[in-house]
Structure formats: structure tokens, C-alpha cells
Amino acid sequence: MIVLAGADLVLPDRVVPAGSLVIDAGRILAIESRSIDGPAGATRLDLAGHVIVPGFVDVHVHGLEGIDVLDGAAAIAGVAARLPKYGVTAFCPTSVACGPAALATMLIAVGAARRSPAARSARVLPAHLESNFINPEWSGAQPRRCLRRPPQKAEGRRQKAQGDAEAEFAGDEILAAIAAARESVGIITLAPELPGGMDLVRDFIAAGHRVSIGHTGATYDEARAAIAAGVGHATHLFNRMTPMASRAPGVVGAVLESDAVAAELICDGFHVHPALMATAIRAKGTRRIMAITDATAGAGLAVGTRARLGGQTIVVTGRTAELEDGTVAGSVLTMDAAFRTLVDRLGLPLVEAARMCATTPAAELGLADRGALASGLAADLVVFGPGLRVRQTYIDGVAALEH
Numbered sequence: 352m353i354v355l356a357g358a359d360l361v362l363p364d365r366v367v368p369a370g371s372l373v374i375d376a377g378r379i380l381a382i383e384s385r386s387i388d389g390p391a392g393a394t395r396l397d398l399a400g401h402v403i404v405p406g407f408v409d410v411h412v413h414g415l416e417g418i419d420v421l422d423g424a425a426a427i428a429g430v431a432a433r434l435p436k437y438g439v440t441a442f443c444p445t446s447v448a449c450g451p452a453a454l455a456t457m458l459i460a461v462g463a464a465r466r467s468p469a470a471r472s473a474r475v476l477p478a479h480l481e482s483n484f485i486n487p488e489w490s491g492a493q494p495r496r497c498l499r500r501p502p503q504k505a506e507g508r509r510q511k512a513q514g515d516a517e518a519e520f521a522g523d524e525i526l527a528a529i530a531a532a533r534e535s536v537g538i539i540t541l542a543p544e545l546p547g548g549m550d551l552v553r554d555f556i557a558a559g560h561r562v563s564i565g566h567t568g569a570t571y572d573e574a575r576a577a578i579a580a581g582v583g584h585a586t587h588l589f590n591r592m593t594p595m596a597s598r599a600p601g602v603v604g605a606v607l608e609s610d611a612v613a614a615e616l617i618c619d620g621f622h623v624h625p626a627l628m629a630t631a632i633r634a635k636g637t638r639r640i641m642a643i644t645d646a647t648a649g650a651g652l653a654v655g656t657r658a659r660l661g662g663q664t665i666v667v668t669g670r671t672a673e674l675e676d677g678t679v680a681g682s683v684l685t686m687d688a689a690f691r692t693l694v695d696r697l698g699l700p701l702v703e704a705a706r707m708c709a710t711t712p713a714a715e716l717g718l719a720d721r722g723a724l725a726s727g728l729a730a731d732l733v734v735f736g737p738g739l740r741v742r743q744t745y746i747d748g749v750a751a752l753e754h
């Protein structure tokens with residue numbers, strides 16, 4: 352039994368000042384409104400001046416500290432082992448558009464990590480695919496040569512890029528790779544306005560995936576139709592999607608308007624201006640917005656360092672990660688910094704910030720027994736010291752960080 356005593360506890364509806372949290376057998380056994388000693392034999396940590404929040408759940412992580420999730424069989428475990436340092440206790444490994452072999456390798460690793468979770472590593476959730484079926488006009492740093500039109504059943508033909516060995520694959524080979532690893536695929540980002548895109552939306556939903564609108568040039572009406580068909584997720588709201596204008600609400604307008612969609616928001620204060628972050632949070636509320644990092648292998652590395660994103664070279668700059676031509680390529684954000692942005696720059700109450708970083712993504716992904724500080728739930732939590740710096744991260748009640 353572990354007693355975390357004297358810390359401010361960020362519960363789903365309030366902050367308990369100088370309370371205690373009791374962990375037993377990997378679960379939160381009790382939450383007390385004062386600093387307690389706990390039973391004889393319990394390990395008691397005096398955490399006066401600390402803040403405890405639920406462990407962060409990041410549904411959009413490409414990589415970290417030099418590792419990209421498409422780097423091969425060991426990449427998923429490598430990222431999972433490094434994330435607790437930043438307060439993350441569960442994450443969706445996120446691919447950029449890639450070939451079927453690279454995708455299959457990643458999904459096999461996801462399945463293995465889920466069957467045999469590593470101690471002191473963030474829990475690996477089903478993957479998030481920023482898929483091959485996005486709009487080339489809105490692809491950002493996604494490798495253009497790997498983009499495909501949704502396979503049209505009636506056409507039944509294979510589209511291949513010419514003269515590029517790595518790009519020698521057809522869209523239906525991607526569908527086959529997904530079908531071969533169904534349970535390892537959670538979220539699929541696509542552009543529903545592509546020819547055949549709505550059929551793909553319906554097929555993926557029927558197969559049990561969570562479909563996200565993203566990297567998309569859809570009009571407002573097209574986005575509304577996709578939402579009506581079951582799209583319940585939006586990939587990095589504002590970034591790489593049609594913007595909101597007075598007579599053309601775009602994908603942004605459709606997502607802000609609809610309670611059926613939970614939106615990702617990159618919370619580094621660079622990808623989305625803090626004024627628009629605040630506006631989106633007011634429009635949708637913190638139960639419909641998930642803080643994400645969109646972190647690349649450049650996250651956690653020094654400015655100027657080179658890393659990879661789906662086989663492309665990226666460079667860490669002072670504000671983000673970029674391709675060598677200057678295209679913004681994911682972020683260098685970590686979840687602890689996202690949390691600080693929400694609290695320090697936007698002035699969000701701790702309860703609301705914790706909801707965006709933990710509770711809402713856990714609920715959206717159906718993680719019924721985690722995502723909040725409450726008796727009976729899994730003891731996934733972050734202990735912050737002064738300045739909201741991560742001091743310790745617990746996963747299923749086990750301290751993940753060495754001191």
C-alpha cells in the first residue's frame with residue numbers, strides 16, 4: 352500500500368487541497384481530504400506542495416527522443432518507455448502515411464506491447480493511423496508519395512506511383528494491412544471528401560474503428576455528412592483542415608458546432624494561437640476536446656537536432672519540428688508542457704486542464720477504469736512538483752521514474 356500524503360489532488364470536479372491518495376494493488380483505494388499517516392506497513396510519501404493529476408492519455412504521438420513509431424519493431428516499446436517522464440500513462444502510437452510493410456510492422460509491435468505490457472512504460476493503446484487516405488492538398492508533412500485515393504470497389508484497380516520502389520503499393524494493400532491487425536488499430540484519420548471517402552468512413556466504422564476527420568479540404572456540408580455517418584473525432588483541430596470563415600464554416604466550423612465530435616488540439620501555443628485554443632475550449636467545453644502533442648521523434652531533443660518522421664528527415668527548431676523545406680512536421684511538444692500551457696498561458700483551472708489531458712481522451716477511447724482520480728480506478732497518475740514539473744508518474748500504482 353502506498354499513501355501519497357499532503358498533495359493537492361485534482362479530482363474530476365474539484366481540487367482537494369493537502370489531501371491524501373491511497374494506492375493498493377494498482378488501484379486508487381481511497382481519497383482523503385487531509386494528510387493521513389495510513390496503516391502500519393504502508394509506504395508513506397510526504398508530498399506537501401505537490402499536485403497530483405490523473406495520468407495523461409495522448410491519442411496522437413508519432414515519436415519521442417529520437418524514435419519514430421515507424422522505425423521498426425522496437426520503436427513502440429522505446430517510445431512507451433520514455434513517455435512516463437512527461438506524465439503520459441497511455442498513448443496511441445501514431446503513424447504517418449506509409450507503405451503496407453511498415454504499417455504491418457508497427458501494428459504487430461502494437462499488438463505485442465498490448466498483450467505483454469512492459470513495466471514502467473506507458474500503456475500502448477490501439478494505434479492512430481494518419482492514413483494514406485488524406486487529401487494531398489492538405490497533407491502537410493505527410494509523405495505525398497504514400498497518399499492514395501480510397502480504393503473504389505467498382506474500379507478494382509491498383510494505383511501506383513511510378514519509379515519509386517517504396518511507393519509501389521496500392522490502397523487496398525493498406526486496407527488489407529489494417530484488416531490483418533484490426534484490434535491494433537483504433538483511430539483512423541482520413542479525408543471524407545475524397546472520391547470513395549464516405550464509403551471508407553462507413554466501412555471503417557462498421558469494422559469497429561474510430562474514424563477521424565483530418566488532413567481534409569472538406570466543405571462544411573461534407574464535414575456535416577461525415578459526422579452524420581459516424582465520424583466522432585477530429586484530428587488536430589485547426590491544423591491541416593478547411594478554416595472557418597463567415598460564409599464558409601469549413602471543417603473547423605462543423606467540428607466546433609457538433610457535440611458528436613471530440614476534437615484533438617495541439618496545446619503548444621504555436622500550432623494553434625492561444626486565442627483560438629481558448630475560443631475552441633469555450634465553444635466545445637473540455638469534455639469534447641483532447642489535448643494532444645502530435646509529438647515527433649524530435650520531441651525531447653535539442654534545437655538543431657535531426658530526427659525522422661515516417662522515413663523523412665525533420666529538424667528540431669525553437670518552436671516545433673520541420674521538414675528540411677520548412678514545412679511544419681508535427682511538434683516537439685510533451686504532455687507535461689501541454690498541461691502547463693493550458694494552466695499557465697490560458698489560465699484554465701487545474702480540473703479543466705486535467706480533463707483535457709486525461710479524462711476526456713480516456714473516456715473517448717473507452718478506458719472505463721482510468722482517466723480520473725477516483726476510488727476504484729486504476730492508479731495512473733502524475734505527481735507534479737513546483738512549477739508543474741513532473742516528479743513521478745504512477746502506472747497501475749507502480750512508480751515509473753527512478754530518482
Ligand SMILES: [Zn+2]
Pocket residue numbers: 481491566586587591
Ligand atoms: Zn497530422
